[in-house]
Amino acid sequence: DVFVNARRVRLEKPGAGFTGLFARSAALDPGPAGDAGGINVDADSVVVKDGASISASSRSPTAVAGSVVLRVRDELTLDGGTVGAAAKRGASAGDVDVRIARSVVIKNGSSFTTETRAAGAVGGNILIQADGRVIVDHSILTAASLQGSGKTLTIDPSGEFRSERD
Numbered sequence: 348d349v350f351v352n353a354r355r356v357r358l359e360k361p362g363a364g365f366t367g368l369f370a371r372s373a374a375l376d377p378g379p380a381g382d383a384g385g386i387n388v389d390a391d392s393v394v395v396k397d398g399a400s401i402s403a404s405s406r407s408p409t410a411v412a413g414s415v416v417l418r419v420r421d422e423l424t425l426d427g428g429t430v431g432a433a434a435k436r437g438a439s440a441g442d443v444d445v446r447i448a449r450s451v452v453i454k455n456g457s458s459f460t461t462e463t464r465a466a467g468a469v470g471g472n473i474l475i476q477a478d479g480r481v482i483v484d485h486s487i488l489t490a491a492s493l494q495g496s497g498k499t500l501t502i503d504p505s506g507e508f509r510s511e512r513d
Contacts, residue, residue, distance in 0.1 A: 348384040348413070356390045358399035358428065367400035367429075372410040385413035385441065392421045395428030395457075403432045403441050410434075412463075414441035414471070420448040425457035425486070432471045434463040440471035440492070447477040451504075454484040461498075462491040470498035480507040 349370050360366035372383035383405045395401060403413035412434040417423060423445065432441035440463040445451065453459065461471030470492025475481060481504040490498040502508060 349386045351386075351388045351390065353388075353390045354392075356388060356393045358395045358401070360396075360398035365400070366398070367395070367402065369400070370403040370413045372405045372407055372412070382411040382438075383413040383441070385416065387416045387418075389418045391419070392423070393417060393419050394424045394426070395430065396424070396426040398427060398429075400429040400431070402429065405434045405438050407438065411438045412441045412471070415443045417445045417447075419445070422449050423447050423451045425453045425459070427455045427457055429458050429460070431458065431460035431462075433460065434465065434468060438465070439463055439469035442471045443473045445473075445475045447475075447479075449477070450479040450506075451475055451477050451481045452484075453482065453486045453488070455486070457486040459486075459488045460491075462489065464493055466493055468492065472499040472501070474501045475503065477504045477506070480504055480509070482507075483510040485511065 370384040405412040434440045490500040492498045
């Protein structure tokens, strides 16, 4: 598991390569892989932008993807960034659980995703709770499972909810 406890978290991808927080499981031939760990972030503010990611994933047919849990006291901003939990080859996907004190802004092609691509695998759920506003602007929120159960998307703001696109 990955644990981050900070005042501010800023993940920004300035060029090629990977930038972000990752918990992954992948099978090495021969043999099975263990489950992917989860990612837990506790901060006053979190910014994920320009291709950066927070991701718990599995690429093994038997390993479960971990969950992503974000506890943010002020504002979460995704500006061209990604937050997700995915199982790519057969196991179940983890959840994405976001609880924010003030606001969530998801914009400029950002994505919140949880998905599994295997028949019968359990898809993860997305929960976004905010004491203030949730704004989704030209971005995608997806909870998907090919044929299994799961795949719930819940957005629960105490204040304004706004979704915009052209």
